Amino acid sequence: MAVPVPRQRDTPATESAQATPPAVAHATAPQASLTLLVIEDDPAGGLTVPEILDADRHRIRLRTARNLTEAARLLTQDVHCILLDLSLAGTPGGSGPGAGPGTAGAGTAVADQLAILREVLRIAPRHAVLVLTAEADAERAAEAVRVGAQDFLFRDELDGRLLSRAIRYAVERKRADIAQYKLAESKLRAQENARLERGLLPNPLLEGSDLRFAARYRPGRSRALLGGDFYDTVRTPDGTVHAMIGDVCGHGPDEAALGVELRIAWRALTLAGLCGDDLLSTLQEVLEVERPCEEIFATLCTVDISPDGRRAGLCLAGHPAPLISRPGRRAQLLPYENSGPALGLLPKARWPRRQVELGGAWSLMLYTDGLIEGRIGEGRERLGQDGMVEMINRHLDRGLSGEGLLEASVTEARRLNGGELTDDVAVVLLSRTDG
Incomplete structure (x- = not known):
């Protein structure tokens, strides 16, 4: 009235x-x-x-x-x-x-x-x-x-x-x-964000595995809870540990939502027994149905680690290759030749699976390009993969590992950039000690 x-x-x-x-x-x-x-x-x-x-x-x-x-x-x-x-x-x-x-x-x-x-x-x-x-x-x-x-x-x-x-x-x-x-509004928002975080960020399923897991996540959007980056880790009944990390192009809420959908689909397909090319082909179908426009694509890296922890299968879909470090040796990138295209670019693409020898004790780091695309100083030069490898080796020489290694790496990338990184950053670290 x-x-x-x-x-x-x-x-x-x-x-x-x-x-x-x-x-x-x-x-x-x-x-x-x-x-x-x-x-x-x-x-x-x-x-x-x-x-x-x-x-x-x-x-x-x-x-x-x-x-x-x-x-x-x-x-x-x-x-x-x-x-x-x-x-x-x-x-x-x-x-x-x-x-x-x-x-x-x-x-x-x-x-x-x-x-x-x-x-x-x-x-x-x-x-x-x-x-x-x-x-x-x-x-x-x-x-x-x-x-x-x-x-x-x-x-x-x-x-x-x-x-x-x-x-x-x-x-x-x-x-x-x-x-x-x-x-009161701030407290309520914090509680809601915590509930969203628990629901949207993954809870690694590694029960029964001797691998150690650590992760860091920073969305690029101001005050955002999630960005377009996503990751997950699960252990299947046969003892194989599957890990993945991905990046949806773009930084908005639609890209963040698509990243969550792809992560959930990856977990379901992995637990259903799919791996390698079959899994990535199905994920591409999911992306094509769920993406808001045809220009959206996603990069992805998947690894499946054998039950004894000494070997892994690697698939790359337009994504940076993981970094591996072993005791007494310098950290280096895993081979990335013959990788497939990003999901959503080619309708009938293939993603070959490459066998990698890990050894007895190792740490495997999966990351998104937000970690390597930050600038160095005031110029236009980027950190890049080579700069990241040097940075990780410096932290390893200091004796850092696990959560400490990831936190120091993300912090240094921000410092070299002169402030907050504009792109989303996700980093996953899986480690094994030879016992």
Whole structure:
């Protein structure tokens, strides 16, 4: 139902502002004084707002509006508090639709007045609101506070000192309410993000395996939970450990959603027994059905590690080759010749599976190109795969491994870039000790 707006008179809305009293002008440096917007429509000017001073004895600026239309026009950001006369509508003596004889009664009048208050709260959600009413209407005043006003004042008791204190309290209470609301909203968002993270980021299935797992994930979008990068690791009943990492081109929420779909599809297909070319061909079909446009593609790297942990099968779909390190040897990239194209580029592509000897003790690092495409210093040079290999070897020489190795690597890539990396970054580390 539309809120009734009192008829606007021809007399313009008024604003009064008095200068700071000379006696206190020298006491403090000039500062922005409080501004009070008074909404009342008494044609005889019956509502008299007394002279009011703020805590520093500066006169508070006053603006007067006779209806909601004028109030909305005068409601600028420098207004700190609103004083609403509840007789604005729906009571005898007011100019609203409910005024005068023949009205529907007190219940309708109260409803009209609270409707006006609700409209004021709607157009001024960040402003403190005081309501003014007669002392006989204490119940209505309390209801106004329940609706959302900060406090109420009785018209017969109104004086400058009381109003000044009420304005200060109302402004501070509104600030506290807003701060509390933001805090509660932040906590709720954090809880929701944690639930999303648990649901969307993978929970590695490695029970029964002697491999150690570590991962790091940083979305490139500001305040995003997920980007287009994705990864997963599962152990199938025959003891084989399957790991993958991928990257959907683009950085928006559609790409992030597609990455989650591809990860879930990969896990389902892997647990169903697919591997290598058969798995990647099926994933490409999933991508072609789910992608928002034909230009979207995804790179992917999959490895399947034998139950004894000494060999692995490697498939690359347009993705950077993993890095392997072994005790007493320098880290290096795994062979990446004869890799297949990214998923979604060629309709009948093939992805050959290459057998790799791992040895007894090793660490295998899978990563997305966000780690290697950051700049080095102020020039245009990128870190690249060679720079990444050198960086990893430096950290290995320091004795880093597992979570510490990944954290140090991502941190150094950010430092070399001169700030946050613009692309998503995902890194997975699988390690085995020869026991």
